[in-house]
Amino acid sequence: MERLPDDEAGRVVRKAIEAAGGWEAWAAAPALEYRKTITFFDSTGAETRRLTQHHQYALHPGPKMRIAYEDDEGRPILLVNDGDEAGKWIDGARATAEGDRNQAWNSTFGSHYVMGMPFKLTDPGTRLSYAGRDTLGGVVVDAVRAEYEEGAGSAAGMHTWTYYFSADDGRLVANHLRYGPDPDDYDFTEYHDIAEIDGVRLPMRRTSYHSNAKAEKLGRASSYLNEDVRLDTSMPDSLFTLPR
Numbered sequence: 001m002e003r004l005p006d007d008e009a010g011r012v013v014r015k016a017i018e019a020a021g022g023w024e025a026w027a028a029a030p031a032l033e034y035r036k037t038i039t040f041f042d043s044t045g046a047e048t049r050r051l052t053q054h055h056q057y058a059l060h061p062g063p064k065m066r067i068a069y070e071d072d073e074g075r076p077i078l079l080v081n082d083g084d085e086a087g088k089w090i091d092g093a094r095a096t097a098e099g100d101r102n103q104a105w106n107s108t109f110g111s112h113y114v115m116g117m118p119f120k121l122t123d124p125g126t127r128l129s130y131a132g133r134d135t136l137g138g139v140v141v142d143a144v145r146a147e148y149e150e151g152a153g154s155a156a157g158m159h160t161w162t163y164y165f166s167a168d169d170g171r172l173v174a175n176h177l178r179y180g181p182d183p184d185d186y187d188f189t190e191y192h193d194i195a196e197i198d199g200v201r202l203p204m205r206r207t208s209y210h211s212n213a214k215a216e217k218l219g220r221a222s223s224y225l226n227e228d229v230r231l232d233t234s235m236p237d238s239l240f241t242l243p244r
Contacts, residue, residue: 005128
């Protein structure tokens with residue numbers, strides 16, 4: 001918490017963390033486990049694919065992640081990240097293609113990052129700035145932009161996030177992400193159904209849309225449902241040991 005700036009951006013994020021249960025509740029959680037169902041949509045809004053995954057994270061002192069699911073061909077897929085290295089296994093065999101290695105790293109860290117909001121905004125190397133007040137879906141929000149210093153994580157300098165928190169109660173309402181250099185490299189995500197799990201309040205649903213630089217919703221891209229969420233479980237280190 002001491003990393004947060006003493007300005008309007010820091011004030012908004014401190015309020016958001018309190019709204020999410022407070023830092024002490026988050027720091028007391030040894031691990032996070034849940035089932036995530038991802039639904040994908042085409043340009044007409046029709047469902048094209050559905051994927052259910054089992055997520056397990058060791059949270060403190062540093063994150064370790066494990067994601068298991070079956071692909072569209074029914075093969076078991078395992079992604080493991082021990083905090084330094086990530087790998088992907090398909091039906092028990094390690095996948096060595098660059099795309100598979102990138103997926104293992106990006107999917108594990110990305111899922112952990114999103115699920116850990118707003119607490120992750122205290123991470124080292126995070127640069128926060130206040131981006132003004134707006135109204136989203138009838139909710140007055142404070143916007144905070146998050147960028148990352150070189151060496152902070154694996155996407156520093158590549159991604160710019162803008163988080164929108166309710167000006168009334170501090171809850172996370174939405175985010176706008178610039179994830180690449182092209183004009184179409186934006187998405188906009190709304191958060192729904194906040195639930196309290198062992199003192200921590202986390203969103204159980206979110207919906208992502210194709211977007212642009214103006215944070216306009218240009219069409220639904222995917223939805224995410226989190227179920228059977230647990231924070232009161234400890235996990236052995238062997239879960240996050242990369243199979244050799």
